[in-house]
Amino acid sequence: MNYSDQKLLTKSAMPVGYPLGIVRKLLHRGARSHLAKVFNKAHPADAARMLALLGATERQQVFSILLAECETAQVAAIVSELEIVDSIPLLQSVGAETTARLLSEMPADDATSLASRLPEPLAAEVLRLMEAAPAAEVRGLLEHEERTAGRIMTRNYFALEEDVTVAEAIAALQRRNEELEMVFYVYVIDKHDHLVGVVSLRKLLTTPPSNQLRKIFFTDVTTVSTNTPQEEVAKLVAQYNLLAVPVVDHEDKLVGIVTVDDVIDVLQEETTEDLLALAGVATEEHLSTKLSRSLRLRAPWLLINLGTAFLASYVISRFEGTIGQLTALAALMSIVAGMGGNAATQTLTIVIRGMALDELVSVPWIVLKEVVVGGANGLINGLVCAFVAGLFYKSFWLGVVLAAAMVINLVIAGTAGILIPVALKKLRIDPAVASTVFVTTCTDVGGFFSFLGIATLLMPLLRG
Amino acid sequence: MNYSDQKLLTKSAMPVGYPLGIVRKLLHRGARSHLAKVFNKAHPADAARMLALLGATERQQVFSILLAECETAQVAAIVSELEIVDSIPLLQSVGAETTARLLSEMPADDATSLASRLPEPLAAEVLRLMEAAPAAEVRGLLEHEERTAGRIMTRNYFALEEDVTVAEAIAALQRRNEELEMVFYVYVIDKHDHLVGVVSLRKLLTTPPSNQLRKIFFTDVTTVSTNTPQEEVAKLVAQYNLLAVPVVDHEDKLVGIVTVDDVIDVLQEETTEDLLALAGVATEEHLSTKLSRSLRLRAPWLLINLGTAFLASYVISRFEGTIGQLTALAALMSIVAGMGGNAATQTLTIVIRGMALDELVSVPWIVLKEVVVGGANGLINGLVCAFVAGLFYKSFWLGVVLAAAMVINLVIAGTAGILIPVALKKLRIDPAVASTVFVTTCTDVGGFFSFLGIATLLMPLLRG
CATH class of the missing domain: 1.25.60.10 (MgtE N-terminal domain-like)
Structure with missing residues (x-):
């Protein structure tokens, strides 16, 4: 562009x-x-x-x-x-x-x-x-x-050697009639094509014509190398409000520039990719994507989720005896698991974005924070839950089981929501893509196990 | 900036x-x-x-x-x-x-x-x-x-009248020593401050000094008005690869410019906001947010979700008799509801992004597509499910109930995933913020109702 x-x-x-x-x-x-x-x-x-x-x-x-x-x-x-x-x-x-x-x-x-x-x-x-x-x-x-x-740069930049005068630079610019991707800066190079500085067009206009470029250029230029990931290039341009960043090869020779318009495309792509991946949708999908392709892009995710759903369902099946004794448990267990899934997704989203923005510096502190937030939210929702269930089923102990399971599962949610993406990143798996599946498995299994487990332990009280 | x-x-x-x-x-x-x-x-x-x-x-x-x-x-x-x-x-x-x-x-x-x-x-x-x-x-x-x-523009632009010559323009630029936010374009105005054209700095350099600006400016400039939403300004700059867009007031007078660096901030903010909202997290939250504030920002969402979870739990409680007859149903019902939630989130994410990109033109066609994709995914997952459950519980009819409920709920998921955000948008409620709650309520209630409902109807066969 x-x-x-x-x-x-x-x-x-x-x-x-x-x-x-x-x-x-x-x-x-x-x-x-x-x-x-x-x-x-x-x-x-x-x-x-x-x-x-x-x-x-x-x-x-x-x-x-x-x-x-x-x-x-x-x-x-x-x-x-x-x-x-x-x-x-x-x-x-x-x-x-x-x-x-x-x-x-x-x-x-x-x-x-x-x-x-x-x-x-x-x-x-x-x-x-x-x-x-x-x-x-x-x-x-x-x-x-x-x-x-190296892949997204353009070679249409305007570079001159350092002993060129301002007048010669302006003349050279006037001669170059073809389209230049970025005509706002003049890059200054030495005899061996090494980038030594940069002069803005405005500086050219406001300097006596006989001055050499070496006298007026800025030397401390931000550069990237050809193999710098596009995401890092984009962050740099966004962070320092640059219009273009010069690209140098392994010998520090100027080989191209990446302009801000391409950076906008990269930024939009990367943010959207991370967050679409969280929903288990391939990033290539759009509203206009053909039906057959949409199906092919989404089906694998649902099948993976089905696998983890079986795991949760297996946990429940181990407690069929308990449920058989008190069918009200069947109605309430999905609340604990579902709330865990929601709480974990909240944590996960913040963590994934934090990783993208390089905000994740102190993992132990964040884990502690998420555990406390999870526990506190568990307590709030557990108490509401206990109150409503108590009213509905007229059972104090059912309320206690619900509240306790909610606290446990929301603590699990907070912990899994932070530790799983961190672990995936260490294993060099994109945390945005794979986290949701693992995290919701934890909260499903954790939710059913804690609720039905506590209920089993307290069954005499529940049936009392 | x-x-x-x-x-x-x-x-x-x-x-x-x-x-x-x-x-x-x-x-x-x-x-x-x-x-x-x-x-x-x-x-x-x-x-x-x-x-x-x-x-x-x-x-x-x-x-x-x-x-x-x-x-x-x-x-x-x-x-x-x-x-x-x-x-x-x-x-x-x-x-x-x-x-x-x-x-x-x-x-x-x-x-x-x-x-x-x-x-x-x-x-x-x-x-x-x-x-x-x-x-x-x-x-x-x-x-x-x-x-x-109007809120994000800067007034530090460089504007001259149309009868100014190139030489005078360059001299004026040289006199302006203070920082100018965007020195790459000279905006050309008439006697009454109306924007009439724009000249690039490069054009100034390559034009004979005695020419008047009116001879060399481009007239067909993209402008926005002071009350254009920042999101639209950002889309415009991104789409047309602009470095800055001039802002005019209700009388078409030039009052400022919005530069590409501010646009990058807006774009990053808006994409992230939409998708964080989908996860039920307030956009102000970061990893560094204080614990008490994180709790305050997330708790309301979880409480809302708790309300909808009760609705799903109520549906289950209506079928306690059925579950009491066959406790295996309790283990399997969460699969149907959970898969519906996942499928709906996939649709929802694509729709929300599509809305942000103005891709959503033909609602009936997209609904049809989502219904077909949902049905097809329901069939695939339903069959896998039926096979596994059949093996595990040695019951053909349990498999049939699962498969049928899965198809029904994934069709519900596709329909809700598109119709709910569209309806919310019509009601002028931000679909990114409120959709998830309603959509997962539909798939929870739909999943439990269809699975337990079909199971109740086929109970004689299931117990056979």
């Missing part, structure tokens, strides 16, 4: 609320050139949004109309703005040649991200067919690991 | 991993000037992060050392970078005079956000004691609603 001057404009033909119905009507009426005109005039981001909202078949139809009737640059810009899950099927359907033509027109970072997701042998074929210069750039970016600075 | 040239630097005294232990040791050893030196040299964002990680009492102690030993500008910058929940108690503890001194040194948007959260009469007192110019700016921003463009 780009910060060119033109991106200040939003073409107004398709406002954010452009009715989907009109697009559909034009499509079904076969008004190809009218449809193409609407998409041609729209800001690529709006056009992409409109495409994303269409069903998969309609999207395919509109896309082939666009390919036939619109400027390639506009179609490439629209594809750039689509989410990967939407754009890859479109590109696969049109074949290597057209894909190569589109990728050649895109910013290298976007083309790379698409090329890396295309299946082989299509990807290799596309790279072979692309224009030489963009293909070389894409190959260069592909050398770096996915989700690192 | 600012995009000044200086923000390109990160002072390196306190790197991201600066050990908290050292800060604590310095504090407890009473090494005040050493501690102040560390915080003085650090980038304000790092210093704020370190403060946030300390316990509440230590934070207070360090803060008073900083006030005594550091430059006011640095302390103000650190407070700017703190989260509101952490900074407000610090400011309350030091009183109106010191707070006024700090707020006078901050960018107006940060000072405003703090002033609006201070309790009365402290807030009024602080505004009275602040320096005249910043106080006026804060008062101006306070006139706008919270969470709107």
Whole structure:
């Protein structure tokens, strides 16, 4: 993506609320050139949004109309703005040649991200067919690991050597007419391409023209290396309010920059991923995801949960004798387990976010805090529970069992909600993905076991 | 916050991993000037992060050392970078005079956000004691609603009239020596302050000096109005890759700009808020939140959930007779309800995110999809369940009851997971906050009712 001057404009033909119905009507009426005109005039981001909202078949139809009737640059810009899950099927359907033509027109970072997701042998074929210069750039970016600075950086930065004067710098900037991703800073390098400093465009304007860059640059520049994870790059840019961060290779040579717009995408992706994963949903799923794919993405999670549900159910089955003696227990046991699940999810969410923000420094203290919060919440809810159950079933001791089990299970919830994600992280398993399953197993098993266990012990009193 | 040239630097005294232990040791050893030196040299964002990680009492102690030993500008910058929940108690503890001194040194948007959260009469007192110019700016921003463009914008933009020449524009820029929040664009206004266009700094550099701005500006600028919700401003900036968006008042006069760094904060806040709310946690809570406050923030949610748990428990109690006849039902009924809760949470999360991204266009189609996905997942899990339960309890009909109840409850889950947030949104209740409670009530009640209901109907076969 780009910060060119033109991106200040939003073409107004398709406002954010452009009715989907009109697009559909034009499509079904076969008004190809009218449809193409609407998409041609729209800001690529709006056009992409409109495409994303269409069903998969309609999207395919509109896309082939666009390919036939619109400027390639506009179609490439629209594809750039689509989410990967939407754009890859479109590109696969049109074949290597057209894909190569589109990728050649895109910013290298976007083309790379698409090329890396295309299946082989299509990807290799596309790279072979692309224009030489963009293909070389894409190959260069592909050398770096996915989700690192090297993969998401752009090579369209503006760098000059330190003995260049301000006047020469301005002249050089005036000569560079092609689109530069970030024209707000001039990066200053030495003879060997090492980054030595940075000058803002504003500084250039306010300095006597004969000064050399070495006299006016800032030297203490924040940099990242090509293999810095994209998440860390994003945190850095967000934390220090940067517009772009320069990327250096293992020899400290300047090789690219990551701009704030790409950082926004990374940040949105990462926060959403963590929290979607907590709900046991694959992050690729959207409202527009095809039915069969939604099913395939969600079913495994439910099957895993089914496995853990059997475990809880096994615990209950060991107490069937107790339940047989007092069926009221069956009605109340789900309360204890359910409340544990809710309390644990609260803790878990805070911990997962805390981990993402690097807030998790003192584990023992947090465990202690969660145990106390869990115990206190257990007491509050246990007492309410005991009161209501006592009224309803006219049994003091049933209330006592409920209250005690609630305290125990909410302490289990607090402990599991913090210790399980911490343990998973130590084992290098993404805590956002796997925590919920383990944590709710703990609270289910803990809830049923404590409630039915105490009830079994106190059965003489309960039946009294 | 600012995009000044200086923000390109990160002072390196306190790197991201600066050990908290050292800060604590310095504090407890009473090494005040050493501690102040560390915080003085650090980038304000790092210093704020370190403060946030300390316990509440230590934070207070360090803060008073900083006030005594550091430059006011640095302390103000650190407070700017703190989260509101952490900074407000610090400011309350030091009183109106010191707070006024700090707020006078901050960018107006940060000072405003703090002033609006201070309790009365402290807030009024602080505004009275602040320096005249910043106080006026804060008062101006306070006139706008919270969470709107008017509240988060800055007035530090650079605007010139359209008949100004390029040479004059550059000269004006050179004269403006104070910090400008966004020096990359020159906004062009007419005699009556109406925004008529924008010129990039790069364009200024590449245009003959005698040209008037009116000849080179872009006219089709994306703007927002002072009462545009901050969420919409953020979406706009993210979608069109803007660095800043100009804010106009009801007469179309330029009154400020919102910059991309503030947009990043808004985006992170909004995504996290929605998804934390789904877990029934107030968004103000962090890992460092005080124990008593965590308890106060979470307890209400658990009490609400307790209420709905009683409803589910009531449904079970109506079937106590059935359970009494076959206690195995007690062990299995929690599986059906639990799976329904999980499936519903999956749907809900996708829907909530879809709403945030404006993806939710065709409700009937999505309901249909969720019903089919729910039914299919119900069938898969129901069959597995029936098989395992059949093996375990050696009862074919128990398996049938489980499978049937699972299908019914997962269809209920899909339907509730989409219809409840849609209904809440129509009622103008934030669906992220209230959906979970209602949705899990549906799946609990639905799960127990369908399973125990079918079991009651088929009791002769089950006991056969």
